[in-house]
Amino acid sequence: MAGSAAPGPGAVALRVDIDRKVYGAGGREPVEAVRGLAFSVIAGEITCLIGPSGAGKTTTLRILLGLDPDYEGRVTPHPDAAGIAMAFQEPRLLPWRTVEQNVRLALPRGTRGQDLDGLFDSLGLGPWRSRYPGALSLGMARRVSLARALAQKPRILVLDEPFVSLDDTSAAGLRGLVVAAVERSGMGVLMVTHNVAEAIEIADRLLLVSGRPAGLLGTIPLERPRGARDRAWVEGRRAALAAQFPTVIAG
Amino acid sequence: MGFATRLVSVLVLLAGWQAAASAAGSRLLPAPLAILDFIRRESASGDLWWNVGITLSRVGISFFLAMTLGVLLGIALGRSRRLNLVLDTPLLILLNTPALVITVLAYIWVGLNEAAAIVAVVLNKLPNVAVILREGARGLDPQLEEMARTYRFDRRTWIAHVLVPQLQPFAVAAARSGLSLAWKIVLVIELLGRPNGVGFAINYYFVQSLNVAAIVGYSIVFMSVMIAIDILILQRLEAYVRRWR
Numbered sequence: 001m002a003g004s005a006a007p008g009p010g011a012v013a014l015r016v017d018i019d020r021k022v023y024g025a026g027g028r029e030p031v032e033a034v035r036g037l038a039f040s041v042i043a044g045e046i047t048c049l050i051g052p053s054g055a056g057k058t059t060t061l062r063i064l065l066g067l068d069p070d071y072e073g074r075v076t077p078h079p080d081a082a083g084i085a086m087a088f089q090e091p092r093l094l095p096w097r098t099v100e101q102n103v104r105l106a107l108p109r110g111t112r113g114q115d116l117d118g119l120f121d122s123l124g125l126g127p128w129r130s131r132y133p134g135a136l137s138l139g140m141a142r143r144v145s146l147a148r149a150l151a152q153k154p155r156i157l158v159l160d161e162p163f164v165s166l167d168d169t170s171a172a173g174l175r176g177l178v179v180a181a182v183e184r185s186g187m188g189v190l191m192v193t194h195n196v197a198e199a200i201e202i203a204d205r206l207l208l209v210s211g212r213p214a215g216l217l218g219t220i221p222l223e224r225p226r227g228a229r230d231r232a233w234v235e236g237r238r239a240a241l242a243a244q245f246p247t248v249i250a251g
Numbered sequence: 252m253g254f255a256t257r258l259v260s261v262l263v264l265l266a267g268w269q270a271a272a273s274a275a276g277s278r279l280l281p282a283p284l285a286i287l288d289f290i291r292r293e294s295a296s297g298d299l300w301w302n303v304g305i306t307l308s309r310v311g312i313s314f315f316l317a318m319t320l321g322v323l324l325g326i327a328l329g330r331s332r333r334l335n336l337v338l339d340t341p342l343l344i345l346l347n348t349p350a351l352v353i354t355v356l357a358y359i360w361v362g363l364n365e366a367a368a369i370v371a372v373v374l375n376k377l378p379n380v381a382v383i384l385r386e387g388a389r390g391l392d393p394q395l396e397e398m399a400r401t402y403r404f405d406r407r408t409w410i411a412h413v414l415v416p417q418l419q420p421f422a423v424a425a426a427r428s429g430l431s432l433a434w435k436i437v438l439v440i441e442l443l444g445r446p447n448g449v450g451f452a453i454n455y456y457f458v459q460s461l462n463v464a465a466i467v468g469y470s471i472v473f474m475s476v477m478i479a480i481d482i483l484i485l486q487r488l489e490a491y492v493r494r495w496r
Contacts, residue, residue, distance in 0.1 A: 065401050080403075092398040096416040096495045105412050106402040132495040148402075 009044035013156050013188035014075070014082055016040070016064050021056070021071040021213075033059045034071070035213040041156050041188040046179070048199035049192045051209030051248055057192045060214065061086075061160060064190075085154035089161040091141035093133040093148075100129040103148045116151060123147050123177055139170035143177070150181055157181075159191040163198060175202055179226060196241070196249050200234045202226060206241075208248050217245060281464040289468040298452070303473055306441065306448040309365075310434045310477075313372035317429065320373070321380025322422055326414075328381060329388020346378040350436050358444045368440045375436045380425045387421030419492040427485050434477050449473045 021034040033056040041047055051057055062068040065086055066079030075082070093102045100120070104112040120126050123143045133141055142162060149157055162178065163171040179202055182189050193199050199206055206220040220241065224233065242249040265283055272282035281289075293299040328335045328342075345353075354371040361367035391414070399413050441450025449469050456465035 067397060067400055084401075086398075086401050088394070088398065090394060092394050094395065094412060094416070097412060101412075105408060106404070108403075109405060109408070134495060152402075 012040045013043045014041040018073040032213040036215045044186045045204040046189040048203040056214035083155035085149035085152040086158045087145045091145040289464040317373045317376040321377045325381040325384025326388045329385040383425040387418045
């Protein structure tokens with residue numbers, strides 16, 4: 001699934017056009033979850049999807065992962081061929097397999113024996129490779145989940161609330177690892193988050209999504225280099241966005 | 252501490268038994284030593300181990316068949332709503348048919364032979380296994396299913412690393428409860444229509460001579476064998492499948 005022929009930086013790695021997604025269509029109370037949500041994931045960029053909870057962000061992720069084919073619109077390239085790897089909000093590790101087995105089993109048969117020392121070490125997982133997930137903290141389990149995704153050498157990495165319910169230090173550590181991985185590999189990252197300040201800190205672009213039915217309200221490019229974004233700048237951008245999009249971002 | 256308590260409880264039981272036997276003074280309530288004596292004699296003649304071996308092989312074969320078929324059926328029922336709808340009522344009927352009825356009918360329809368005996372045990376035990384495994388197959392973690400689909404797990408990987416580990420605790424529970432059920436049913440089946448085995452021997456000593464020492468002796472020996480299998484094999488298996496917890 002995941003190929004290494006990554007498109008150059010700036011190229012569109014994935015195009016998502018969801019015209020309409022309705023749950024319970026034809027039933028008595030159909031719910032329209034998404035209407036007119038279109039965006040791209042760009043190679044070498046971090047794109048953050050921000051919107052109120054219950055706004056169909058999970059629905060959108062399920063569609064672009066190919067888990068839900070029942071919608072109007074298209075995803076190009078097709079999810080089976082797009083080279084997408086996903087880190088779920090809950091780490092979703094197999095508790096009965098070791099950390100290392102969890103990462104290797106998600107690889108296609110035949111590539112499972114490859115050398116993963118560099119990957120495990122870069123995520124600080126070296127000493128944990130033979131442990132079972134039950135022995136890990138949430139922060140460490142998220143790292144394993146990230147390792148599993150990165151081992152695919154994906155063209156697109158999808159992260160669903162990857163830093164939620166972590167303490168500040170673990171969240172900052174994991175954020176640093178994600179940013180380093182993107183800059184190293186040139187993959188495109190799509191991250192769903194509630195945390196606007198966090199998104200402004202690491203994203204290249206913000207996609208603001210409305211409440212149900214979810215649609216795109218705006219695309220906000222963040223040009224300043226990640227290294228040069230200080231607290232004051234982040235807070236300034238956040239306040240400006242809150243003024244502009246009060247329904248999505250709380251003041 | 253736990254072991255000492257167990258030991259005391261067994262000793263009290265034996266002492267009570269001995270006292271009751273002495274008070275009664277009848278061969279219908281033999282003392283523990285009389286039973287030990289019978290076991291020694293029957294063991295020396297070879298009859299004991301021949302009968303225990305026969306019964307054990309019947310238990311083994313029918314246990315293996317019932318587990319295999321029951322596990323497959325249970326998974327299928329848990330995964331397919333339609334199949335479950337079709338088979339739920341027959342399963343309920345089978346589950347509630349007395350072992351004795353199934354046995355007698357098997358002997359009538361299949362004949363007084365080994366195949367009928369095996370069929371009877373399997374039919375008695377299979378529904379329990381299927382029902383336990385059905386619960387397991389219904390409770391598969393949907394989050395892991397989604398993960399496996401996202402990472403395009405192939406079928407073999409999914410079965411070995413996602414499905415089977417989730418069903419293992421149910422399979423072991425079914426095996427443990429099933430083994431004790433299977434051997435009790437095998438004795439009834441032997442009593443009703445087989446010329447050998449522990450069930451036959453018990454019936455023989457009952458009809459022939461009302462030899463209570465023989466009946467209790469056979470029971471104790473076979474029970475010990477089954478408890479040993481449970482402790483030495485099944486409990487270890489259970490600890491193994493739970494090792495990651």
